[in-house]
Amino acid sequence: MRSRLYSRPERPTSIVVKRALSSVCLAVGLIASTQALSQTAGGTMVMIAQPEPPSLAPYLSTSGPIGLVAPKIYNGLLDYDLDLNTVPELAESYTVSDDGLTVTFALREGVKWHDGEPFTSADVQFSIMDVLKQFHPRGPNSFREVSSIDTPDELTAVFNLDAPAPYMMRAFSAYESPIVPRHLLEGEDIRASDLANNPVGTGPFKFVEWKKGQYIRLDKNEDYWKEGLPLLDRIVARIIPDASTRTAAMESGEVHYGAFGAIPNIDVVRMRESDDIGVTTDGYAMINPMALIEMNTTKAPFDNPVMRQAISMAIDRQFLIDNIWFGYGKPATSAMTSNFEPLGLYSATPEFYPESPDVDAANALLDEAGITADAEGTRASAVVDLIPYGEDWRRAGEYMKQALADIGVDLELRYEDVPTWLKRIYADYDFELNVNYFYQLPDPVIGVQRHYGTDQIRQGTPFVNSTRYSNSDIDELLAAGAIEVDPTARGEIYAQIQAILGEELPVVNLFEMEFLTVYNEKLKDHTVSAMGAYHSFDRAYIEE
Amino acid sequence: MSFWRRFCRNRSAVVGLIILAIVVLIAASAHLLFPEDPFKLVGQSMSPPGENGFLFGSDTLGRDVAAGMAHGARVSLLIGLIATTVAVSLGVLLGAFAGYFGGWVDDVLMRVTEMFQTIPSFIFAILIVAIMKPSINSVIIAIAVVSWPAVARLVRGEFLAMRNREFVQACHIIGMSDWRIMVREILPNCLSPIIVTGSLMVATAILIESGLAFLGLGDPNIISWGFQIGAGRTVLRSAWWVCTFPGIAIMLTVLAINLVGEGLNDAMNPRLRERT
Numbered sequence: 042m043r044s045r046l047y048s049r050p051e052r053p054t055s056i057v058v059k060r061a062l063s064s065v066c067l068a069v070g071l072i073a074s075t076q077a078l079s080q081t082a083g084g085t086m087v088m089i090a091q092p093e094p095p096s097l098a099p100y101l102s103t104s105g106p107i108g109l110v111a112p113k114i115y116n117g118l119l120d121y122d123l124d125l126n127t128v129p130e131l132a133e134s135y136t137v138s139d140d141g142l143t144v145t146f147a148l149r150e151g152v153k154w155h156d157g158e159p160f161t162s163a164d165v166q167f168s169i170m171d172v173l174k175q176f177h178p179r180g181p182n183s184f185r186e187v188s189s190i191d192t193p194d195e196l197t198a199v200f201n202l203d204a205p206a207p208y209m210m211r212a213f214s215a216y217e218s219p220i221v222p223r224h225l226l227e228g229e230d231i232r233a234s235d236l237a238n239n240p241v242g243t244g245p246f247k248f249v250e251w252k253k254g255q256y257i258r259l260d261k262n263e264d265y266w267k268e269g270l271p272l273l274d275r276i277v278a279r280i281i282p283d284a285s286t287r288t289a290a291m292e293s294g295e296v297h298y299g300a301f302g303a304i305p306n307i308d309v310v311r312m313r314e315s316d317d318i319g320v321t322t323d324g325y326a327m328i329n330p331m332a333l334i335e336m337n338t339t340k341a342p343f344d345n346p347v348m349r350q351a352i353s354m355a356i357d358r359q360f361l362i363d364n365i366w367f368g369y370g371k372p373a374t375s376a377m378t379s380n381f382e383p384l385g386l387y388s389a390t391p392e393f394y395p396e397s398p399d400v401d402a403a404n405a406l407l408d409e410a411g412i413t414a415d416a417e418g419t420r421a422s423a424v425v426d427l428i429p430y431g432e433d434w435r436r437a438g439e440y441m442k443q444a445l446a447d448i449g450v451d452l453e454l455r456y457e458d459v460p461t462w463l464k465r466i467y468a469d470y471d472f473e474l475n476v477n478y479f480y481q482l483p484d485p486v487i488g489v490q491r492h493y494g495t496d497q498i499r500q501g502t503p504f505v506n507s508t509r510y511s512n513s514d515i516d517e518l519l520a521a522g523a524i525e526v527d528p529t530a531r532g533e534i535y536a537q538i539q540a541i542l543g544e545e546l547p548v549v550n551l552f553e554m555e556f557l558t559v560y561n562e563k564l565k566d567h568t569v570s571a572m573g574a575y576h577s578f579d580r581a582y583i584e585e
Numbered sequence: 586m587s588f589w590r591r592f593c594r595n596r597s598a599v600v601g602l603i604i605l606a607i608v609v610l611i612a613a614s615a616h617l618l619f620p621e622d623p624f625k626l627v628g629q630s631m632s633p634p635g636e637n638g639f640l641f642g643s644d645t646l647g648r649d650v651a652a653g654m655a656h657g658a659r660v661s662l663l664i665g666l667i668a669t670t671v672a673v674s675l676g677v678l679l680g681a682f683a684g685y686f687g688g689w690v691d692d693v694l695m696r697v698t699e700m701f702q703t704i705p706s707f708i709f710a711i712l713i714v715a716i717m718k719p720s721i722n723s724v725i726i727a728i729a730v731v732s733w734p735a736v737a738r739l740v741r742g743e744f745l746a747m748r749n750r751e752f753v754q755a756c757h758i759i760g761m762s763d764w765r766i767m768v769r770e771i772l773p774n775c776l777s778p779i780i781v782t783g784s785l786m787v788a789t790a791i792l793i794e795s796g797l798a799f800l801g802l803g804d805p806n807i808i809s810w811g812f813q814i815g816a817g818r819t820v821l822r823s824a825w826w827v828c829t830f831p832g833i834a835i836m837l838t839v840l841a842i843n844l845v846g847e848g849l850n851d852a853m854n855p856r857l858r859e860r861t
Contacts, residue, residue: 364646365645435805456801
């Protein structure tokens with residue numbers, strides 16, 4: 042019943058009047074812009090937040106559901122369009138010095154926090170140095186070269202770097218690095234601050250209420266610094282734990298927007314035939330999720346690169362995509378996602394990433410390397426752990442068990458709860474093969490390096506180098522790639538990295554995952570940025 | 586009247602027995618009917634029943650649903666039988682001690698039993714499997730742990746009623762040991778309710794196993810009916826056959842076992858039958 046309350050976009054009488062007026066205007070051939078306005082402003086958008094966010098503190102956690110809600114409340118210094126070009130937000134412009142060691146941001150004038158206080162360069166300095174660099178999961182990495190931030194005046198922030206950090210320029214979105222109010226956090230215990238539950242930002246929507254287990258409500262910020270925006274009057278993020286209920290709510294028009302696979306792929310296949318519902322894979326370019334197998338390089342026979350190569354060759358990546366993810370995905374062709382191509386960083390390594398599986402060649406490789414089969418045709422037995430994030434991964438494990446039997450690798454599947462699994466893989470290293478997925482994020486320094494660097498063997502830290510692969514050549518190349526400013530030279534470094542990793546394969550990539558955003562066709566301009574669902578939605582509107 | 590004739594007087598029990606016999610036959614000959622591994626991807630995925638050579642269709646990965654059901658029958662029956670055997674043994678042992686000795690032994694054992702009985706059994710089974718890693722052993726243990734209290738209470742009641750009967754007192758007088766009296770004299774006299782309860786418990790065990798597998802807590806390496814339903818649940822609206830046929834199999838089997846149990850009850854307690 043409650044859901045119905047929020048299902049119908051509220052249409053204040055003024056809109057109705059405007060609509061009536063606009064038709065009159067049209068009829069008499071008057072100003073067309075009035076009509077445009079009447080179509081766009083107003084309305085309530087209902088989106089799915091799944092699962093419920095643990096808090097609304099994007100400066101403490103990168104948890105996905107926080108990212109769905111918080112960037113509507115907070116701004117970043119920059120935004121990124123669908124082609125990953127930077128777009129100004131709180132920063133009107135920025136300049137990087139020739140040596141790459143100084144980045145100067147010119148901040149926007151007249152921006153106010155939701156509580157009326159003015160936004161200044163001191164907020165930027167505090168957010169980066171005292172909050173994100175200290176408490177954010179990826180902040181210490183993104184801003185590791187930032188030694189200090191100078192604030193010569195209220196609207197200028199100068200970042201002083203120890204070394205060039207080109208990757209940092211991709212980390213200024215509202216999701217990745219939100220600018221938080223210094224006047225509410227300074228002197229407080231950042232982790233315990235009430236701001237986590239009552240966020241105050243500079244963004245297009247103000248936080249109103251959070252009914253735990255039901256919904257989060259945000260209302261339009263009337264004083265937003267972008268002229269005429271936001272268009273929506275209200276955003277309601279509904280928490281719907283059951284997948285089939287989410288599908289039903291989308292089909293009935295009760296919700297307008299569900300991202301990050303909120304609607305299961307199998308239902309999307311059916312729903313995309315409908316005229317009322319749209320599907321897009323845009324808006325995930327900053328995330329670049331990659332499905333993969335981590336291989337314990339300290340355990341026989343997976344310490345032998347030939348074994349890893351054979352496994353990579355025997356798996357039918359397209360089969361996984363077609364039958365388990367229902368066509369959404371792209372076979373992996375290298376250690377890095379092909380989405381890095383526009384940055385000039387991607388290069389394919391087809392030798393052990395064949396277009397279609399080559400079981401004969403894989404068997405020949407193993408025979409040649411002296412990994413021979415016993416009387417029952419078994420070369421090796423191993424336990425494969427499956428990421429406990431849902432049924433799809435179990436199906437993937439069941440497929441792999443069959444596929445690898447063809448090259449004589451006998452797999453046993455293990456499926457545990459999340460904490461046990463994390464401990465096994467990243468703290469105890471008590472595994473052989475692990476099916477998993479990683480975000481490669483907007484830059485390899487942030488998303489790829491953590492897989493392969495020797496310094497990323499950090500026992501107890503999840504989602505870093507669990508294979509304990511260590512190669513000094515790779516370490517040197519990764520270090521060089523991180524600080525290289527020239528795009529061509531940087532591309533060459535990463536081509537070398539991919540060539541080595543394409544042979545060594547401590548991690549066998551399976552496919553570039555495509556998350557789906559499902560939306561009601563009435564909702565317009567929702568995916569306008571590389572941030573996708575993690576965007577502010579200031580331009581989104583509902584067409585009646 | 587012979588046991589068999591009494592059993593046959595209950596028509597529905599005979600139907601149940603026939604269904605059960607068919608299920609057992611299919612389970613026993615699964616490797617002959619479907620020699621391939623039931624997990625093997627054998628053809629076009631999501632084929633409707635009757636197409637591409639699949640009697641009951643194929644699932645999302647192109648596995649034969651019928652092959653899975655035949656091999657799953659084996660697992661479901663086996664888990665039902667083993668778990669019930671474990672639960673009945675445990676229940677009989679504890680119930681017998683409590684009923685025969687009474688006093689503080691009874692108090693302690695019954696309080697323990699009650700403790701187990703107060704926890705909703707399916708939730709308890711989920712908890713046990715979640716704590717241990719999901720495997721066929723942990724599933725059997727979980728089912729046994731949640732099933733024994735009912736048997737213990739039943740056996741205790743029977744022993745309590747018997748221990749003061751004349752034949753037991755006579756045994757005491759001729760100097761029989763307690764153990765011998767319990768096993769040789771009392772137990773055979775309360776076997777029929779135990780058998781009836783046990784047969785019904787097999788049905789419950791199959792249901793619990795299916796429920797666990799449905800929730801993803803089954804052994805990922807072993808196919809069972811619950812596993813098939815769980816795996817097909819997400820595609821219910823586009824491939825109804827993946828979970829429908831295993832579902833029917835569970836329903837028929839559980840129904841058959843219940844009917845047989847009812848028939849056993851009639852045959853073993855003929856006096857009860859006269860009430861109708």
